[in-house]
Amino acid sequence: MAYEPSQNMANPGLRPRLDQAAFNLTPSQAATTAYVPSMADTSVATDEQEHHNYPTDTSNTHDNTADDSRSRSSKYTYRSEIDAGRFIKRIGGRAYNTLSETYFLPSDDDEWSRLNKQHVALVLSLGDLYPAVEEVRALLAPVPGQTKRILDLGCGTGVWAMDMAREFPEAEVIGVDLAPVPADLDTMPPNCRFEIDDINLGLDHFRDSFDVVHMRLVGSGLKNFRKTMDDGHQCLKPGGIALWMDVDYDMYAEDQHVYLPFALEEDEDNPDQTDRSWFQRIVYGK
Structure with missing residues (x-):
């Protein structure tokens, strides 16, 4: 069946809760x-x-x-x-x-x-x-x-x-x-x-x-x-x-090879590491 937005509710007499208690928060x-x-x-x-x-x-x-x-x-x-x-x-x-x-x-x-x-x-x-x-x-x-x-x-x-x-x-x-x-x-x-x-x-x-x-x-x-x-x-x-x-998060070079995974926050203490990509982080890793 094709999607058709509906405004009907199971029980129109009910209303959403205004005061919502915490749900298992750490x-x-x-x-x-x-x-x-x-x-x-x-x-x-x-x-x-x-x-x-x-x-x-x-x-x-x-x-x-x-x-x-x-x-x-x-x-x-x-x-x-x-x-x-x-x-x-x-x-x-x-x-x-x-x-x-x-x-x-x-x-x-x-x-x-x-x-x-x-x-x-x-x-x-x-x-x-x-x-x-x-x-x-x-x-x-x-x-x-x-x-x-x-x-x-x-x-x-x-x-x-x-x-x-x-x-x-x-x-x-x-x-x-x-x-x-x-x-x-x-x-x-x-x-x-x-x-x-x-x-x-x-x-x-x-x-x-x-x-x-x-x-x-x-x-x-x-x-x-x-x-x-x-x-x-x-x-x-x-x-x-x-x-x-979502979109494809892999970044590709011109020759179609995939870049290394993006650098992590902990890599900032080791900026010379070569296992992960700083460029990839700029685009996707934040």
Whole structure:
């Protein structure tokens, strides 16, 4: 069946959660991850930005033991565009994220429009929201007593995550991005939520938690795309599927041979090393 975006939800009486508790954050992640409602909620506009600490929502935590590296973290919820502004900086009339210097593209209306057009182009080229259609649908088919879970890394405007939430209303969908997602609570599926985080910092708090992990055209924001690919795979449950759509990260010389792997951060202490390519790092390794 060809992809057709749907606005229908499994239960139109449900609404997305505004206050979303921390999800298995490690101490290092707790300071950088935010759980966010819609930017459309602008009812609170105060000079002082609000911070809220809530108990961990155990319904969304897979390991509620005494191990603080896996649970009992605080969370941050923004209540207005003013509050969300702490994640945005303005340069030359454009808005950019404040969490990562690696990702250099804007986060504003013009960029959101481009990302949504890109989404439509990719869906039309695939003929659906995702490749391996039969395998993905079989994996996400409802199973009594289980909640299937989908993770969208570098979710952009959140359009793919929300479309997946509508197609699989019994699954839980989480989108992660560097900047607030321009989602509207009135059209956002209740089984979808978004987080603000820099996936370059690692994904240990998501380990072994998802049936499908999706990453699409995120390479320009990654410090080490091979490491992030490995991190994404570690987020999968046994038998899960990773969907990665991106460009070819191998750089080729004129005679078609492949350059060495890009130099790593630790190579800065040994600039004369010859096992990895500094030129490759400039282009792809950041």
